[in-house]
Amino acid sequence: MSKPKILIIEDERSLIEILTYNLSNEGFEVLTASDGQDGLRRAQTAIPDLVVLDLMLPGMDGLQVCRQLRSDPKTQAIRILMLTAKSEEVDEIVGFNMGADDYVSKPFKLKPLIHRIKALLRRPSVEQQSGDIVAVEGIEVDRTNHVAKVDGTEVLLTPTEFRMLWTMMRRPGRPYSRNELLDNARGEDANALERTIDVHIRSLRQKIGDKARFIETVRGVGYRFKTDA
Ligand code: CA
Numbered sequence: 001m002s003k004p005k006i007l008i009i010e011d012e013r014s015l016i017e018i019l020t021y022n023l024s025n026e027g028f029e030v031l032t033a034s035d036g037q038d039g040l041r042r043a044q045t046a047i048p049d050l051v052v053l054d055l056m057l058p059g060m061d062g063l064q065v066c067r068q069l070r071s072d073p074k075t076q077a078i079r080i081l082m083l084t085a086k087s088e089e090v091d092e093i094v095g096f097n098m099g100a101d102d103y104v105s106k107p108f109k110l111k112p113l114i115h116r117i118k119a120l121l122r123r124p125s126v127e128q129q130s131g132d133i134v135a136v137e138g139i140e141v142d143r144t145n146h147v148a149k150v151d152g153t154e155v156l157l158t159p160t161e162f163r164m165l166w167t168m169m170r171r172p173g174r175p176y177s178r179n180e181l182l183d184n185a186r187g188e189d190a191n192a193l194e195r196t197i198d199v200h201i202r203s204l205r206q207k208i209g210d211k212a213r214f215i216e217t218v219r220g221v222g223y224r225f226k227t228d229a
Pocket of ligand 1: 010011012054055056057
């Protein structure tokens with residue numbers, strides 16, 4: 001197995017050095033960038049398994065980098081661990097808005113940080129699901145063949161319903177805003193968008209019957225696929 005690849009985007013040189021040294025010792029391949037713009041480019045070309053992303057960066061900050069990574073299909077599955085100095089922003093950071101998978105507040109201790117990195121890498125990623133099929137809680141979505149099944153029985157979904165279900169199931173637990181679920185609706189009137197997506201979700205829930213309980217409304221945010229229902 002090849003070494004997991006970690007990209008560190010951090011503007012404090014001493015931190016880059018400490019992290020590079022220690023993560024290399026742990027058997028990771030380490031790449032570094034010292035500003036957001038460069039970090040984003042490296043992520044897009046190297047497609048690391050995980051990005052350690054500092055929140056406060058000169059120029060393009062960590063949140064912008066995070067959003068960019070999440071909005072590009074090529075990079076959206078990369079795990080993101082945010083380094084933050086402000087603990088009060090945590091809800092936002094790991095929430096739908098920013099899309100980080102986890103965070104560690106500065107100043108941090110090395111051991112717990114490495115522990116969190118390893119834990120994140122153990123989480124199944126999109127690539128580890130077999131190809132273009134996701135199967136969770138008895139629901140199977142096959143993107144290549146455009147087939148959705150509930151307990152083995154095919155259900156007929158509209159393209160929009162299909163895409164929404166696929167999006168949510170790829171990352172169970174992560175809340176998606178309405179904008180993210182209807183990604184081609186950018187610029188649409190916000191109220192209309194909200195109504196539209198709620199209609200799609202209602203229809204989707206009806207079609208998957210019992211399993212509708214896994215599609216959870218996240219107040220003030222949107223929806224998510226939750227697996228612990
Ligand atoms: Ca910084």
